[in-house]
Amino acid sequence: MILYDDKGLEIFDKITYDKDYYLTNAEIEVLQNNSDELVEKYVKDGDVLVELGAGAMRKTKYILDAITKAGRKITYYAVDLAEASLRQSLEPLAATYPSIKFVGLWGTYHDSLSWIQKNQHNARKLFLWLGSSIGNLTRKEGADFLLNVRNTAMRDGDLFLCGIDKRNSFETVSLAYNDRSGLTRDFAMNGLVNINNIFKYTVFDPSNFMYVSIYNEADGRHEAYYESTKDQTVEFKEEKVSVHLKKGELINFEYSYKYSSDEVDKLVESSHLKIIAKWSSNKELYDCHL
Ligand SMILES: C[S@@+](CC[C@H](N)C(=O)[O-])C[C@H]1O[C@@H](n2cnc3c(N)ncnc32)[C@H](O)[C@@H]1O
Numbered sequence: 001m002i003l004y005d006d007k008g009l010e011i012f013d014k015i016t017y018d019k020d021y022y023l024t025n026a027e028i029e030v031l032q033n034n035s036d037e038l039v040e041k042y043v044k045d046g047d048v049l050v051e052l053g054a055g056a057m058r059k060t061k062y063i064l065d066a067i068t069k070a071g072r073k074i075t076y077y078a079v080d081l082a083e084a085s086l087r088q089s090l091e092p093l094a095a096t097y098p099s100i101k102f103v104g105l106w107g108t109y110h111d112s113l114s115w116i117q118k119n120q121h122n123a124r125k126l127f128l129w130l131g132s133s134i135g136n137l138t139r140k141e142g143a144d145f146l147l148n149v150r151n152t153a154m155r156d157g158d159l160f161l162c163g164i165d166k167r168n169s170f171e172t173v174s175l176a177y178n179d180r181s182g183l184t185r186d187f188a189m190n191g192l193v194n195i196n197n198i199f200k201y202t203v204f205d206p207s208n209f210m211y212v213s214i215y216n217e218a219d220g221r222h223e224a225y226y227e228s229t230k231d232q233t234v235e236f237k238e239e240k241v242s243v244h245l246k247k248g249e250l251i252n253f254e255y256s257y258k259y260s261s262d263e264v265d266k267l268v269e270s271s272h273l274k275i276i277a278k279w280s281s282n283k284e285l286y287d288c289h290l
Contacts, residue, residue, distance in 0.1 A: 020179035026286035035066035054078035132165040146271030178213040224254040
């Protein structure tokens with residue numbers, strides 16, 4: 001929630017066009033090659049698509065194209081945190097696909113799940129969770145999250161399509177989160193600016209921190225940190241809390257977990273779901289599981 005304000009989403013969107021961030025192109029390949037099959041086999045008239053953390057919806061278009069091509073009538077719900085970006089992404093889609101009904105759900109995943117739970121109607125739902133967003137949760141949190149979606153917002157026959165990044169080579173993952181254009185660094189540093197905007201005074205002076213990216217290959221997770229570049233005291237005035245940071249001290253702000261096939265099996269088993277299809281990118285860097 002700190003990282004994805006409107007500015008954060010704008011920078012993240014640029015990241016998705018960067019070659020070093022291979023995840024987006026790999027997921028695009030999967031959707032480009034397999035959306036027709038997905039729609040043909042699994043999407044029926046009257047279904048509801050719910051995309052969690054929809055972002056710029058660039059990849060969703062491949063599914064929407066396939067839906068239009070197959071002549072299916074569906075409703076698409078897009079869930080995201082930043083209202084302006086949500087509107088900006090949805091409006092052109094509504095103009096491009098007149099046969100699809102578009103609805104924005106502005107809020108957190110949690111908000112949207114309780115909304116769906118309360119507004120359940122008979123339509124069958126296909127959830128989409130793309131961009132390997134599951135990787136931002138620990139493996140246990142990821143399994144708990146899916147179990148919670150299953151128990152609160154899904155009924156028998158509903159489907160969940162999840163894009164999951166694989167345990168790729170050290171070099172590939174390291175470059176994705178520390179790209180040569182410095183976009184990931186800008187994205188990270190914007191988080192500090194957003195914290196200051198929320199508090200309405202400077203809690204973290206961005207010039208006193210730098211972005212540190214580490215791929216922890218043993219645990220299969222990328223770790224993102226702010227490193228304090230000097231001895232400093234960070235103050236939360238209203239809370240009357242101050243924290244002393246030593247030069248070189250790290251603050252962890254994001255994980256991006258990568259999954260082997262065994263880890264995906266475990267995840268799905270713990271969330272009491274069942275895999276019915278799997279599609280991979282051309283170079284097998286990335287999978288979408290249904
Ligand atoms: C890794 S990006 C993926 C964006 C897009 N789905 C893609 O694949 O390019 C994560 C998205 O989830 C949204 N997001 C993150 N945490 C969220 C939360 N707790 N509730 C709702 N949306 C969230 C962000 O705003 C962002 O658009």
